[in-house]
Amino acid sequence: MSQEKKKKDSILSLLKYAGKYKWPLMLCPVVMIGEVAMETYIPKLIQRLIDEAIPYSEQNGEISQVLLCGGLMIVMALISMCFGMAGSYLGAKGGMGFGRNLRQALFEKIQTFSFKNIDKFSTASLVTRITTDVNQTQNTLIMLVRMAFRSPIMFLMSLIYALQMNPSLTTILFIAVPLLAAGIIIIMRNAFPRFQIMMKKYDIMNREVQENLIAIRVVKAFVRSEFEKKKFGAAADDVTKAQRSAEKVVLWNGPMMQILMNGCIVAVLWFGGQQIIRGEMGVGALLTFITYITQILMALMMLSFLFLGIVLSRASISRILEVLHEEPDIANPENAVMEVKDGEIEFDHVGFSYAGDQDNLVLQDISLHIRSGETIGLIGATGSAKTSLVSLIPRLYDVTCGTLKVGGRDVRDYDIHALRDQVAMVLQKNVLFSGSINENLRWGSERATDEEITAACQAAAADDFVRSFPDGYETDLGQGGVNVSGGQKQRLCIARALLKRPRIMILDDATSAVDTATDARIREALRSHMPETTKIIIAQRITSVMDADRVVVLDNGRIADVGTHDELLARCEIYRDVYLSQQKGVA
Ligand SMILES: Nc1ncnc2c1ncn2[C@@H]1O[C@H](COP(=O)(O)OP(=O)(O)OP(=O)(O)O)[C@@H](O)[C@H]1O
Numbered sequence: 001m002s003q004e005k006k007k008k009d010s011i012l013s014l015l016k017y018a019g020k021y022k023w024p025l026m027l028c029p030v031v032m033i034g035e036v037a038m039e040t041y042i043p044k045l046i047q048r049l050i051d052e053a054i055p056y057s058e059q060n061g062e063i064s065q066v067l068l069c070g071g072l073m074i075v076m077a078l079i080s081m082c083f084g085m086a087g088s089y090l091g092a093k094g095g096m097g098f099g100r101n102l103r104q105a106l107f108e109k110i111q112t113f114s115f116k117n118i119d120k121f122s123t124a125s126l127v128t129r130i131t132t133d134v135n136q137t138q139n140t141l142i143m144l145v146r147m148a149f150r151s152p153i154m155f156l157m158s159l160i161y162a163l164q165m166n167p168s169l170t171t172i173l174f175i176a177v178p179l180l181a182a183g184i185i186i187i188m189r190n191a192f193p194r195f196q197i198m199m200k201k202y203d204i205m206n207r208e209v210q211e212n213l214i215a216i217r218v219v220k221a222f223v224r225s226e227f228e229k230k231k232f233g234a235a236a237d238d239v240t241k242a243q244r245s246a247e248k249v250v251l252w253n254g255p256m257m258q259i260l261m262n263g264c265i266v267a268v269l270w271f272g273g274q275q276i277i278r279g280e281m282g283v284g285a286l287l288t289f290i291t292y293i294t295q296i297l298m299a300l301m302m303l304s305f306l307f308l309g310i311v312l313s314r315a316s317i318s319r320i321l322e323v324l325h326e327e328p329d330i331a332n333p334e335n336a337v338m339e340v341k342d343g344e345i346e347f348d349h350v351g352f353s354y355a356g357d358q359d360n361l362v363l364q365d366i367s368l369h370i371r372s373g374e375t376i377g378l379i380g381a382t383g384s385a386k387t388s389l390v391s392l393i394p395r396l397y398d399v400t401c402g403t404l405k406v407g408g409r410d411v412r413d414y415d416i417h418a419l420r421d422q423v424a425m426v427l428q429k430n431v432l433f434s435g436s437i438n439e440n441l442r443w444g445s446e447r448a449t450d451e452e453i454t455a456a457c458q459a460a461a462a463d464d465f466v467r468s469f470p471d472g473y474e475t476d477l478g479q480g481g482v483n484v485s486g487g488q489k490q491r492l493c494i495a496r497a498l499l500k501r502p503r504i505m506i507l508d509d510a511t512s513a514v515d516t517a518t519d520a521r522i523r524e525a526l527r528s529h530m531p532e533t534t535k536i537i538i539a540q541r542i543t544s545v546m547d548a549d550r551v552v553v554l555d556n557g558r559i560a561d562v563g564t565h566d567e568l569l570a571r572c573e574i575y576r577d578v579y580l581s582q583q584k585g586v587a
């Protein structure tokens with residue numbers, strides 16, 4: 001990665017996502033200056049109290065000066081507390097708001113991704129980016145707005161006051177500060193690579209969790225939980241080890257700071273004590289001076305932590321930017337066509353590869369003309385690229401070579417929404433969402449009336465079982481539609497697609513979990529329910545496609561033959577083999 005790119009991956013490049021939260025983010029450092037001003041001024045009052053007010057009151061027998069100093073101190077401490085609280089509030093508000101906006105921006109960006117974009121990142125990694133990485137960035141930003149001004153100003157003001165009070169004693173800092181800087185550099189140098197390793201281990205652990213949870217049913221079905229537990233345990237151990245190794249180094253910060261701080265105090269007491277004896281300095285001044293030295297060292301320490309945080313969040317930031325800068329693979333053309341004329345489909349020497357690689361095509365030289373309203377069966381061994389072929393029609397993926405026309409126009413000319421509205425696809429791996437059956441069906445058409453919903457469910461042979469549920473159409477489906485059986489889910493997905501009243505309807509193995517009789521009922525209903533709609537039915541069972549107008553036989557990404565059931569039975573060997581093997585099963 002070039003130096004320039006690395007530089008760009010700073011938190012500043014994300015600040016535009018702060019939106020309306022930029023005000024608290026900008027106000028926070030200003031308020032923190034107020035806190036610092038108070039904090040650095042209070043020691044001066046201590047000096048006045050001890051060196052002037054107390055002797056004065058002892059001489060005059062009245063304590064007005066002491067009360068004045070003490071009162072001022074209390075007032076300033078209260079003001080400082082208010083500033084501190086306001087600063088924390090503003091920082092948190094701005095930072096959290098920034099995180100919220102950033103998450104929203106990422107989520108919106110991901111919505112524009114094509115299947116290919118999503119394949120590239122993987123779902124698990126996208127989830128990590130939207131959660132862990134955004135949190136990391138948001139926390140760094142909060143620390144940044146709180147410390148970026150506060151620490152340098154604390155350092156400067158304390159240094160100036162210390163110099164004003166006693167330039168000769170301040171020379172102690174000439175030894176202490178380089179020592180502290182050297183210590184911090186050594187610690188950071190050692191800690192930083194360890195933190196980086198720790199973050200990587202976190203990634204691995206997150207991946208384990210996500211993979212396992214997404215596939216929790218499979219894990220249970222294969223009784224793999226013991227194995228998965230061990231795998232997760234190992235990943236969690238790795239994180240702990242890496243974390244311990246990093247913390248072990250950072251641990252030195254505390255003792256180092258203590259030694260330096262106490263060393264400085266001893267030195268100040270030693271040399272300052274002599275000055276007191278010589279009458280050059282008061283006791284109060286000495287105390288105040290010690291406070292300033294402590295504040296200077298603390299400020300440097302905070303700055304070093306801030307620096308560590310910024311560097312550590314770099315990895316997260318570049319992972320976030322990677323998503324934000326990703327070009328959606330499939331975009332709307334200019335002057336997009338909004339209307340799909342009819343359900344005609346024409347493949348003209350179409351080739352397709354998931355990687356866009358011309359030499360390694362999943363689909364090769366596909367030429368096929370489908371008339372509007374025709375019913376096409378699509379059959380072929382698993383992995384013969386049936387799903388890949390139909391995915392091209394709603395432009396889930398783009399063809400690699402050749403052209404694909406729908407309604408007489410290249411699919412790339414259409415507005416993607418307009419095209420997908422007219423091409424309903426019941427996916428092989430389909431999902432329902434949490435919510436009621438009614439809500440899920442309305443994904444197909446928000447304005448569908450109850451009659452339309454019932455009609456669609458009747459056509460998809462879903463009405464009967466939906467009505468058998470106690471809550472009927474209001475039955476809650478649970479996350480991912482867990483409350484219905486596989487075949488019921490498939491029928492609901494078909495009903496949802498039917499409600500779109502599309503020009504082209506694709507059923508990708510959509511009735512695989514439905515018994516043969518119901519399957520036949522659904523096909524019959526489709527025919528009568530939507531005669532003008534082009535229907536493409538992918539199936540493993542010959543019975544599901546035998547009454548189609550034509551059947552396409554795919555073999556290893558190529559069209560082996562096209563014809564009616566009888567024609568294919570007579571001349572296509574692959575088709576006949578499948579047919580005979582399935583007949584045998586029946587016999
Ligand atoms: N997202 C993807 N990225 C890369 N390769 C893929 C992807 N999806 C499928 N493939 C590959 O493309 C080929 C065709 O897969 P496809 O899913 O189209 O087959 P299919 O005929 O639908 O199989 P099945 O009957 O099992 O559903 C397979 O070799 C598969 O490995």
Ligand SMILES: [Mg+2]
Binds near residue numbers: 387388428
């Ligand atoms: Mg498939």
